[in-house]
Amino acid sequence: MPRVLIAECKQEISSFNPVDSTYDYFTVNYGAELLAYHDGKGTEVRGALDAFKADSDIETVPIYGARSNSAGPLAQESFERIASEFSHALEAHASNADALYFCLHGAMGCTQEMDPEGYLLAEARRILGPNVPIVLSLDLHGILTEKMLKNSSGFALYHTYPHVDFADTGRRAAELLMRVLRGAKPTVCRVKVPALVRGDELITATGVYGESIRYAQKLEQDPRVLAAGMIIGNPFTDVPELCSQSVVITDDEPELAEVEALHMAGAFWERRAQMQPELVEPEEAVEQANKMPGAVIFTDAADATSSGATGDSNALLQALIDGDFAGEVLAPIVDPAAALMAHEAGLNGKLDVVIGGALDARFPPLQLSVIVEQLGDGEYPLESSGTPESAGLTAVLRCANYTIVALSRSVRFIDRSPFIAHGLNPEDYDLVVVKSPHCQPHFFDAWSEKNFNVDAPGSTSANLKTLGHRVCQRPMYPLDADVGFQPRAEIYR
Ligand SMILES: [Zn+2]
Numbered sequence: 060m061p062r063v064l065i066a067e068c069k070q071e072i073s074s075f076n077p078v079d080s081t082y083d084y085f086t087v088n089y090g091a092e093l094l095a096y097h098d099g100k101g102t103e104v105r106g107a108l109d110a111f112k113a114d115s116d117i118e119t120v121p122i123y124g125a126r127s128n129s130a131g132p133l134a135q136e137s138f139e140r141i142a143s144e145f146s147h148a149l150e151a152h153a154s155n156a157d158a159l160y161f162c163l164h165g166a167m168g169c170t171q172e173m174d175p176e177g178y179l180l181a182e183a184r185r186i187l188g189p190n191v192p193i194v195l196s197l198d199l200h201g202i203l204t205e206k207m208l209k210n211s212s213g214f215a216l217y218h219t220y221p222h223v224d225f226a227d228t229g230r231r232a233a234e235l236l237m238r239v240l241r242g243a244k245p246t247v248c249r250v251k252v253p254a255l256v257r258g259d260e261l262i263t264a265t266g267v268y269g270e271s272i273r274y275a276q277k278l279e280q281d282p283r284v285l286a287a288g289m290i291i292g293n294p295f296t297d298v299p300e301l302c303s304q305s306v307v308i309t310d311d312e313p314e315l316a317e318v319e320a321l322h323m324a325g326a327f328w329e330r331r332a333q334m335q336p337e338l339v340e341p342e343e344a345v346e347q348a349n350k351m352p353g354a355v356i357f358t359d360a361a362d363a364t365s366s367g368a369t370g371d372s373n374a375l376l377q378a379l380i381d382g383d384f385a386g387e388v389l390a391p392i393v394d395p396a397a398a399l400m401a402h403e404a405g406l407n408g409k410l411d412v413v414i415g416g417a418l419d420a421r422f423p424p425l426q427l428s429v430i431v432e433q434l435g436d437g438e439y440p441l442e443s444s445g446t447p448e449s450a451g452l453t454a455v456l457r458c459a460n461y462t463i464v465a466l467s468r469s470v471r472f473i474d475r476s477p478f479i480a481h482g483l484n485p486e487d488y489d490l491v492v493v494k495s496p497h498c499q500p501h502f503f504d505a506w507s508e509k510n511f512n513v514d515a516p517g518s519t520s521a522n523l524k525t526l527g528h529r530v531c532q533r534p535m536y537p538l539d540a541d542v543g544f545q546p547r548a549e550i551y552r
Pocket residue numbers: 198199200222
């Protein structure tokens with residue numbers, strides 16, 4: 060009975076977030092705890108376990124999991140602790156392991172190690188030896204490196220953005236692994252594309268990026284193909300191998316893998332200009348919003364905690380105040396000091412606070428006189444998935460026509476949960492600030508008149524040229540002018 064080890068290590072970072080993340084950002088599980096964590100959740104690990112269970116021959120052995128919300132670069136000593144925990148857990152089970160399923164995100168980055176996933180996979184290969192298959196699942200925002208390719212047998216990739224196919228990706232990874240155990244010979248071809256993309260055309264259900272994904276899905280129907288996908292990387296993870304890339308994995312058919320990976324890369328390159336965001340200057344957005352009778356959304360993707368930003372930008376609040384926006388405004392902000400001061404002042408307390416820039420100094424402090432309307436403990440379920448969030452002390456602060464939800468920690472702002480947690484309905488407001496590049500349509504878009512993608516500053520700005528990439532390969536579209544594309548098929552087997 061083949062024994063498949065199960066492990067996980069996931070974090071996505073923005074290199075432009077000035078606050079390093081640490082070991083205590085991670086939830087770490089060993090053995091059966093890893094199964095318990097994934098129980099009842101639609102995750103990759105859960106999807107993989109369900110697929111393995113369908114084959115009565117397979118025995119699964121959960122060994123180690125570490126996962127964190129998106130954040131700033133991981134402190135080197137924290138990564139080394141995680142890597143050492145992973146290696147020890149693997150060593151304890153290596154002697155009778157037939158395969159490893161390793162669930163990764165792919166967009167980790169450390170203060171020193173620029174290829175953390177590659178490091179972990181090299182460790183796994185060292186411990187397991189050359190013949191034990193290592194199969195991965197990866198986010199399409201991952202950065203697939205040469206070291207990862209050399210130290211793994213194959214991988215399945217997300218096919219949706221916004222992501223809704225976590226469990227399905229785990230299932231596809233598990234099925235690929237089982238084919239390898241039955242004798243398939245994974246032959247990976249990847250073609251790197253020197254382009255970073257962002258914006259609404261990445262929404263796979265409606266945008267042009269979806270055409271790349273549907274082509275990959277069609278390839279996966281071919282019995283000769285083990286997996287295919289189009290990785291776009293996380294443009295905020297500024298590491299040497301950041302780029303977009305097509306990948307096709309066949310069962311011992313290098314020519315087929317090469318032809319299809321080259322085709323996908325070429326088609327993606329042709330569409331690169333379409334996959335750039337349309338952004339509105341803050342002043343212009345406020346001026347237009349002032350004239351609109353319906354509700355308006357200001358998307359502040361530059362401060363998206365789910366992409367690795369701090370969540371403490373006051374840039375849109377400042378723009379709305381400067382532009383004399385007259386309607387009722389609802390805005391979230393990460394500001395531990397303001398939340399604590401509100402708790403000290405108590406309900407209905409009046410205080411002068413400095414809002415914003417608590418973590419990222421690019422946001423100049425904004426002085427406001429506020430009334431404390433609500434206080435909270437920051438424990439609430441995420442509207443999207445029901446998973447628990449811990450935002451630390453929270454407070455609802457009122458200043459003239461502004462209702463500000465202040466939280467102590469950079470939790471995910473991918474839905475309405477920070478508002479719902481305080482009994483606030485975004486539909487009661489004329490303008491809502493949303494700190495996420497894209498949300499499911501019914502959260503905000505379905506009932507608002509217009510959603511402005513505002514060009515605010517921040518560590519996850521879609522205006523990629525403003526970020527100051529220093530590490531990734533150049534030239535890179537759209538960071539540089541006149542970027543050429545010389546397609547080169549790389550085969551790994
Ligand atoms: Zn992603």
